[in-house]
Amino acid sequence: MSELNSKIPVTIITGFLGSGKTTLLNRILNGNSGRRIAVMVNDFGEINIDSQLVVSAQQNMISLANGCICCTVENDLIEQLHNLLTLREGPPEFILIETSGVSDPMKVAHTLKYPQFRDKLSIDSIIAMLDAEQFSQLIGEQEQVAMCQLAAADIVIINKTDLAEKEQIIELKKQWLFPKARAFETAFADIPLELLLGLEHEKHQQTLTSELNGLVTCVDAQCDHTEHQHDKLFSTFSWESNKALSLPKLRRVLKELPNTIYRAKGIVYLDCVKDQSCIVHLVGTRINIEKGPDWKGKKPSSQLVMIAWDKLNKANLTKALETCIA
Amino acid sequence: MNDKSINYPSSHAGIKQGKADKILFNGKIYTVNEQQPWVEAIAIKNGLIIALGHLKSMDEHIDQQTILIDLEGKFAMPGIYDMHTHPDLALAPGYAGYLDVGLDNPTPDDVKNAILSYADENPGDGWIYGQYYVQFTFKKEGLEMGREWLDNIISDRPVAILDRSWGTIMVNSEALRLANIDKNTPDPNNGYIERDSITNIPTGILVDGGYALIHAAMPPTPMHALKRAYRECIIYQTGRGVVGTKYVHVCEHRLNAMKAIDDAGEMTLRVEAAISWQDDIFPVKRRWELISGERHFYRSDRLNANAVKFHFDGTHGVKSSYLATPYEGDTSWRGSLNMTPEHLNDMLIDMDRKGIRVIAHCTGDAASDLFLDAIENARKEGYNRMRHQCAHSTVLLDQNLARFKQLNVTAEFSPVGWYPYPFANARAEANGSERAKRLYNFKGVLDAGGIAVVGTDWPVSNINPWIGFEAMITRMNPDKNDDSKFHGEAISLEQAIRVMTINGAWCMGIEDKAGSLEVGKSADLIVLDRDLFEIEIRGNIHNTHVELTFLEGELVWDRQGKFNESKFKAIWHNEIPNFYDGME
Numbered sequence: 001m002s003e004l005n006s007k008i009p010v011t012i013i014t015g016f017l018g019s020g021k022t023t024l025l026n027r028i029l030n031g032n033s034g035r036r037i038a039v040m041v042n043d044f045g046e047i048n049i050d051s052q053l054v055v056s057a058q059q060n061m062i063s064l065a066n067g068c069i070c071c072t073v074e075n076d077l078i079e080q081l082h083n084l085l086t087l088r089e090g091p092p093e094f095i096l097i098e099t100s101g102v103s104d105p106m107k108v109a110h111t112l113k114y115p116q117f118r119d120k121l122s123i124d125s126i127i128a129m130l131d132a133e134q135f136s137q138l139i140g141e142q143e144q145v146a147m148c149q150l151a152a153a154d155i156v157i158i159n160k161t162d163l164a165e166k167e168q169i170i171e172l173k174k175q176w177l178f179p180k181a182r183a184f185e186t187a188f189a190d191i192p193l194e195l196l197l198g199l200e201h202e203k204h205q206q207t208l209t210s211e212l213n214g215l216v217t218c219v220d221a222q223c224d225h226t227e228h229q230h231d232k233l234f235s236t237f238s239w240e241s242n243k244a245l246s247l248p249k250l251r252r253v254l255k256e257l258p259n260t261i262y263r264a265k266g267i268v269y270l271d272c273v274k275d276q277s278c279i280v281h282l283v284g285t286r287i288n289i290e291k292g293p294d295w296k297g298k299k300p301s302s303q304l305v306m307i308a309w310d311k312l313n314k315a316n317l318t319k320a321l322e323t324c325i326a
Numbered sequence: 327m328n329d330k331s332i333n334y335p336s337s338h339a340g341i342k343q344g345k346a347d348k349i350l351f352n353g354k355i356y357t358v359n360e361q362q363p364w365v366e367a368i369a370i371k372n373g374l375i376i377a378l379g380h381l382k383s384m385d386e387h388i389d390q391q392t393i394l395i396d397l398e399g400k401f402a403m404p405g406i407y408d409m410h411t412h413p414d415l416a417l418a419p420g421y422a423g424y425l426d427v428g429l430d431n432p433t434p435d436d437v438k439n440a441i442l443s444y445a446d447e448n449p450g451d452g453w454i455y456g457q458y459y460v461q462f463t464f465k466k467e468g469l470e471m472g473r474e475w476l477d478n479i480i481s482d483r484p485v486a487i488l489d490r491s492w493g494t495i496m497v498n499s500e501a502l503r504l505a506n507i508d509k510n511t512p513d514p515n516n517g518y519i520e521r522d523s524i525t526n527i528p529t530g531i532l533v534d535g536g537y538a539l540i541h542a543a544m545p546p547t548p549m550h551a552l553k554r555a556y557r558e559c560i561i562y563q564t565g566r567g568v569v570g571t572k573y574v575h576v577c578e579h580r581l582n583a584m585k586a587i588d589d590a591g592e593m594t595l596r597v598e599a600a601i602s603w604q605d606d607i608f609p610v611k612r613r614w615e616l617i618s619g620e621r622h623f624y625r626s627d628r629l630n631a632n633a634v635k636f637h638f639d640g641t642h643g644v645k646s647s648y649l650a651t652p653y654e655g656d657t658s659w660r661g662s663l664n665m666t667p668e669h670l671n672d673m674l675i676d677m678d679r680k681g682i683r684v685i686a687h688c689t690g691d692a693a694s695d696l697f698l699d700a701i702e703n704a705r706k707e708g709y710n711r712m713r714h715q716c717a718h719s720t721v722l723l724d725q726n727l728a729r730f731k732q733l734n735v736t737a738e739f740s741p742v743g744w745y746p747y748p749f750a751n752a753r754a755e756a757n758g759s760e761r762a763k764r765l766y767n768f769k770g771v772l773d774a775g776g777i778a779v780v781g782t783d784w785p786v787s788n789i790n791p792w793i794g795f796e797a798m799i800t801r802m803n804p805d806k807n808d809d810s811k812f813h814g815e816a817i818s819l820e821q822a823i824r825v826m827t828i829n830g831a832w833c834m835g836i837e838d839k840a841g842s843l844e845v846g847k848s849a850d851l852i853v854l855d856r857d858l859f860e861i862e863i864r865g866n867i868h869n870t871h872v873e874l875t876f877l878e879g880e881l882v883w884d885r886q887g888k889f890n891e892s893k894f895k896a897i898w899h900n901e902i903p904n905f906y907d908g909m910e
Binding site: 059060076079082083107113114115118144147148152178270288290 | 431460461463468490493513517524533534653655659
């Protein structure tokens, strides 16, 4: 997966003021994910970094001891992305971009696909956070902005569920969520980092289960997150085949996956691209299949790993994927 | 006016016999001529001023045909000049009759029905172009946006629909075919063509700069829309006392629209049209024909296309203005240029030789530095024919202030951004504190003996020229609720009047025959509802009403319709177009 890995994954986080974006970003910046993450925010106003972590601070860029960087987008995303890509200590391993509460995340996503960036950056996902209680009261321009944010989102985080009535959440889902939308409900912006950052690196994939157990935090606010049984919450599924797959069939099956599957990753052997491997990257409703490296004498085969936030019917999944065989 | 029956005067023909055609008297007329700054009466013949002074000294100019017009003690001055504006961009798209779904949150079915009924009402194989669709509503219904969805509605004629956030356009296969967009088409730099990730075939979604590819394939903005846009703007400007203007960025279609207005005798101000050097706003298919001589076919005493306009740098908002030192907070980024300095050098010499004025969009202080360098090079090589124009001049280097006079270049300040309001404040912020002091430096250019002029750059700032006029003298918001002052220094009322009048004429190369009220010059004057020298400036110039506008001695605007019953009834009277809410 070297070609895909040479691009820096970028996750865009969108949501209105008060939806919990800053709480989440503060946790990432002050935590220890083991990765050099650059967090781009609109301004430092709400950002709260443990001063002991600060290694250096320039006008619009703060470097932290855990390898993270926090910088402001100011009004030129393009220039600030250039700055991050040309850092003296090397580019970050992961970029998180917070979009302001009133802006359209699609504009940021479009910028990342411009010719000058698309070989260096890849969109991992767009995540929309919404405040369960506030979201039912949007009108006029706010409603239009909410539409932009949700239209762009691959995963929807419904936050502050502790403050909302059950009926409110049901109504919110009915009014706002798409048929295949991946919606994760939580309180206190308590989101598993792997949901956000994915499993781009092979080392993470090899130790998938243990990583999950180590990193995943719980939606239960009373839980201390240490010795907790997470198997109930997350499950993984993997599938292999050495027969060539049909691209349209594979796309259809991936599109129809259960809503609980929020990430899938893998290499596939397609009948329309026989000489090269193809790489599948699925986050929520984002499905991307791209050409990867040549097989180089290796026997072509497909390997897919999927992660869900609930139990999976593995037999059904296997059956569905087998229909993709050309 | 190209009316064939018109009486064109020449050395041995066409000079009318008799005395003055009109005498305006009982005015407080400020002439902008230092030798004779104030007069009470002006005698006009054949559109020219033949005498200024007191009515009682004008007996020798009066015969039975002379019309005497009493100005009733009102203040008058030379007509004013707006040296950079875009009526076509401001108005024509709205007049073009494109598809408008017209709903707040249209569903895919709403969009489909709108396309089908537009096709019924506009049969044939022409483009169906318009707005808008909403991505959310497609996703909510689990539909894929793109050419396949559109092809299922209409496949035999091109369809292009903008999305609500205007970041993308969705087109059908026929539109892609006509625009020559296929899997091998390279992406434009400021956008991209969305493609299937495996086959590379375009999906029919084009992002940002990607839709310029569609616009280039579409027919130009319809003539009726262009004509209406220019005509309404001309009425508006005439009603505000503008006698000379520049419509910056034109193509052959825009010139055709202007010529139709001129031919109808409705061009009630002088227009210099600048041909676009680049295709970044709209394609100019006959650019080289126009520049090599076709432009002369549009020429009259009211209209010329002896100018070109290009975007040398970008804008401060996206940090593409080209600056002498990096942007604040950046270590190296200075902005960017849209063409090389060498390209500019060669084109400047070529245009100067042809008698074409070069109007260069230079918002950053290094862009204007390079522009002035290019002119200096051309001057050294003996190319001294044209007075070129540094457009916008948002921020200038102090070292360049004297070069405007030395090199015979106009410093054009636009859009009106020299008083505190969100647009201007954003420019100041993008420039940073050191550069903010140098923003819109009228005083610097004038003190160094140079010529400064104003452009509204409509629709970037308001088309009403009196707002910028007042703010030049106050550097404050005409709205009295805000007492803050904008960066930079103000100029005096007398200086501001020169900027709005004689300097405009200079910028159009007609200062020897217009721009001030002197014997032998064109009788271009305006009568106001207030005396600019008697009022408190703050809050009282921006809302000035022009009662009468005379161009070449002809009454072209009469606000009260006072002369509607006379034989010199104004061509425009009583009503001025109102283009948007809250416009003074």
